[in-house]
Amino acid sequence: MFRASLLLVFFLLPTVMFGQRTLSLSLPAAPREQVAAGGQSTPPARQPVPSKVVTLDEAIALALANSPSIKAARTQIQQSQADETTANLRPNPVLSGDTQFIPVFSPSQFPENVEQYDVGLGYTFERGRKRQNRLQAARDQTAVTKSQVADSERTLTFNVAQEFINALLAKSILEFAEENLKDFEQTVDISQQRYKAGDISEGDYLKIKLELLQFQTDVSSARVAKVQALGNLRQLLGYASVPRDYDVAGDLAYQPLTARLEDLQAKALSDRPDLRAARQGVTAAKSQIALAKANGKQDVDLIGNYSHTPGLNSLSWFVSIPLPIFDRNQGEKARTRYALTQAELTEKAGQETVMTDVTNAYETAATNQQIVQLYMSGYLKQAEDSRDISTYAYKGGAATLLDFLDAERSYRATQLAYRQALAAYMLSLEQLRQAVGSRSLP
Numbered sequence: 001m002f003r004a005s006l007l008l009v010f011f012l013l014p015t016v017m018f019g020q021r022t023l024s025l026s027l028p029a030a031p032r033e034q035v036a037a038g039g040q041s042t043p044p045a046r047q048p049v050p051s052k053v054v055t056l057d058e059a060i061a062l063a064l065a066n067s068p069s070i071k072a073a074r075t076q077i078q079q080s081q082a083d084e085t086t087a088n089l090r091p092n093p094v095l096s097g098d099t100q101f102i103p104v105f106s107p108s109q110f111p112e113n114v115e116q117y118d119v120g121l122g123y124t125f126e127r128g129r130k131r132q133n134r135l136q137a138a139r140d141q142t143a144v145t146k147s148q149v150a151d152s153e154r155t156l157t158f159n160v161a162q163e164f165i166n167a168l169l170a171k172s173i174l175e176f177a178e179e180n181l182k183d184f185e186q187t188v189d190i191s192q193q194r195y196k197a198g199d200i201s202e203g204d205y206l207k208i209k210l211e212l213l214q215f216q217t218d219v220s221s222a223r224v225a226k227v228q229a230l231g232n233l234r235q236l237l238g239y240a241s242v243p244r245d246y247d248v249a250g251d252l253a254y255q256p257l258t259a260r261l262e263d264l265q266a267k268a269l270s271d272r273p274d275l276r277a278a279r280q281g282v283t284a285a286k287s288q289i290a291l292a293k294a295n296g297k298q299d300v301d302l303i304g305n306y307s308h309t310p311g312l313n314s315l316s317w318f319v320s321i322p323l324p325i326f327d328r329n330q331g332e333k334a335r336t337r338y339a340l341t342q343a344e345l346t347e348k349a350g351q352e353t354v355m356t357d358v359t360n361a362y363e364t365a366a367t368n369q370q371i372v373q374l375y376m377s378g379y380l381k382q383a384e385d386s387r388d389i390s391t392y393a394y395k396g397g398a399a400t401l402l403d404f405l406d407a408e409r410s411y412r413a414t415q416l417a418y419r420q421a422l423a424a425y426m427l428s429l430e431q432l433r434q435a436v437g438s439r440s441l442p
Helices: 002-026 056-066 068-087 107-112 130-197 202-237 261-271 273-295 330-395 401-436
Strands: 094-100 116-125 300-309 312-320
Touching: 056 068, 056 130, 056 202, 068 130, 094 300, 130 202, 130 273, 130 330, 130 401, 202 401, 261 273, 261 330, 261 401, 273 330, 330 401
Parallel strands: none
Antiparallel strands: 094 116, 116 300, 300 312
């Protein structure tokens, strides 16, 4: 009998030890948000306080100040201003000198002073106001460049606003998910007490516990989405401009759209930098036509020359002007006329693009506003009341688990859809601001 018991312990001991080792390896460490030992739930981990919080206006200012592409575009303005300096330069005078009749091969003639010395000064007088036309053409091109840079800044501003709204949406969803998790953990605690008291079955209690996993997953997903949204925004702001643990200030907020389409279109026609660049392009093309005509005028070269010969000092003047028989700058004159036609058509196309952009953005904003107003008209309150009634009834034993879970899911879906609709509406307002070309809408 003793030998049989000893053999039984010998065969069971490895199995027990192996089973304990396997069990200890397969159990994951319980997260801080999950249910702790003894069935008690722990509150979600507190989020660290960000070291810097930026508003939308601050984010736009940081992006405009730190964007390498914008900095590179701004150098084009400086290049154009340098072209103005070049265009305003006058021709340099020409200093000339020569020595003639030097008796290199007859050294004996040096004392006879047979050599001649000449010193001359020449200058080209530009006709047709060439310098003034060059300067005006360069200034007009600088104005076009400034408007093009402003248009690049307009695009960057919209991109920053878009990522900022995405960050606000991720922040709102995370706060909502954490609030839902906290409320549902209380429901799990109450369900555990009801299960111990025999008010609900073990199957219903396990379903509640499994539903808690969805809330915990929502929190984790929301945290990842917020980190990604802040990372995308930080790329536009400049990694060195904000710390790693920064955050965005503000919440998703509804601001009614009261401006009329006609007012927005009129403002866009006057403020859009790309359209302004197209109009300035017409002016620049006209300046190029004037410059081409001026370049067709022939310049006058005037040279004054002082000569010294043995026993005689003399002063000579030389004037030369090309005869415009073949080259009258005909090709450049024709090209600039075609360039003017191109600029005028580009301006017309730009006007049509502006009108279309404003119309599309306005209709999108109006439609998204209607969707947000639908949620605010009563659907949000109805979903919240339905959830609260079902929760109260379930805790009191007057509602089934299926009704409670269905009301909880409907409330979550409605709240998430409302937040997404509100973010879409705010983004459509930013698109409208981009289409108008101004941060302030009439």
